[in-house]
Amino acid sequence: MNRFKHAGVIGAGAWGTALAQVCARAGLAVTLQAREPEVVESIAARRENTLFLPGVALEPEIAAVADMAGLSSCDLILAVAPAQHLRSALKALAPHLRAGTPVVLCAKGVEQGTLKLMTEVAAETLPDAPLAVLSGPSFAGEVARNLPTAVTLACEDEALGRAIAEAIATPTFRPYIAGDMIGAEAGGAVKNVLAIACGIVEGKGLGRSAHAALITRGFAELTRLAMALGARAETVAGLCGLGDLVLTCSSPQSRNMSVGLALGGGMTLTEALAGKLSVAEGVASAPAVRDLATRLGVEMPICQAVAAILAGEAQVDAAIAGLLSRPLKSEA
Ligand SMILES: NC(=O)C1=CN([C@@H]2O[C@H](COP(=O)(O)OP(=O)(O)OC[C@H]3O[C@@H](n4cnc5c(N)ncnc54)[C@H](O)[C@@H]3O)[C@@H](O)[C@H]2O)C=CC1
Numbered sequence: 001m002n003r004f005k006h007a008g009v010i011g012a013g014a015w016g017t018a019l020a021q022v023c024a025r026a027g028l029a030v031t032l033q034a035r036e037p038e039v040v041e042s043i044a045a046r047r048e049n050t051l052f053l054p055g056v057a058l059e060p061e062i063a064a065v066a067d068m069a070g071l072s073s074c075d076l077i078l079a080v081a082p083a084q085h086l087r088s089a090l091k092a093l094a095p096h097l098r099a100g101t102p103v104v105l106c107a108k109g110v111e112q113g114t115l116k117l118m119t120e121v122a123a124e125t126l127p128d129a130p131l132a133v134l135s136g137p138s139f140a141g142e143v144a145r146n147l148p149t150a151v152t153l154a155c156e157d158e159a160l161g162r163a164i165a166e167a168i169a170t171p172t173f174r175p176y177i178a179g180d181m182i183g184a185e186a187g188g189a190v191k192n193v194l195a196i197a198c199g200i201v202e203g204k205g206l207g208r209s210a211h212a213a214l215i216t217r218g219f220a221e222l223t224r225l226a227m228a229l230g231a232r233a234e235t236v237a238g239l240c241g242l243g244d245l246v247l248t249c250s251s252p253q254s255r256n257m258s259v260g261l262a263l264g265g266g267m268t269l270t271e272a273l274a275g276k277l278s279v280a281e282g283v284a285s286a287p288a289v290r291d292l293a294t295r296l297g298v299e300m301p302i303c304q305a306v307a308a309i310l311a312g313e314a315q316v317d318a319a320i321a322g323l324l325s326r327p328l329k330s331e332a
């Protein structure tokens, strides 16, 4: 029997809307909180999120609300506001959260300034809420259309992790349970920065060999940072780390990779982001990942190069030349 009955989803971007679909298909009542009035209106009037997930017919169980108060009767919350807005979203949720309601963190990023992971932000804003992390290779459009997807559902409380996974699983959406929340969230945050690098490699036409080298050396960086943060190696080798890195570095469907493609093709960052409503988390997380690596003494040359390019401190060609001319070293 499902322990949960009513899911509340914070953030009606593409991923929040896709996860609302998953929860509805899993048999839960769903309330989707949207920041934009036009999203609430389009879901109520047309059963479609015309702004962030156009062309997908939404399940009848999904009700959209503007106010966090609309989530007060939920017994499970999925927090899907972008990483840089998670703190303000959870603060707004706090007065309406029922005691003991688990909060599943679904954003992929590191908070700028504080350099905190999403679990740290949530622990500060909702100190009493049980937390879990959902992360893995999952394009919103594919999940919303019911294509097969597997993700990591990480929770320190194994029984709670299992209960959440059972509540949201469907025949096509398969959460694998893990105990390591830090590994799950570190993988998702760093892969977005690496996807920008992969886009640059593609945009510059540097070839499949360079692409494979970048994914592999990028994974080494991701693993080093995650381990320094306290993650377990097997978590980052799973869906939320390696799996998501492979997906995001391999398809222009990725918003992060698309930004890299544009930069590699000669656009400025401003041109690459112009007119985009959707979030490319790696752009905001790159400087935070770089600063976190510096603080922890972790070598992350690819992420550092991406951060420098995005900040206008390095040109693309010079950054590539800098990476290729690093002293030869042991692979391990
Ligand atoms: N789209 C995807 O395929 C996937 C996205 N994610 C992650 O989910 C998170 C949300 O991304 P998407 O749903 O794709 O977003 P999106 O790019 O589709 O939409 C932008 C979102 O940002 C919100 N937003 C904009 N300004 C804001 C502000 N000032 N305060 C609060 N919210 C604001 C909008 O309301 C909207 O929900 C990100 O961390 C992303 O990395 C994770 C897995 C898949």
Ligand SMILES: O=C(CO)COP(=O)(O)O
Pocket: 108, 136, 137, 138, 139, 140, 192, 195, 244, 247, 248, 253, 254, 255, 256, 257, 279, 280, 281
């Ligand atoms: O996280 C994602 C896939 O797992 C989505 O990637 P983008 O945000 O780069 O589109």
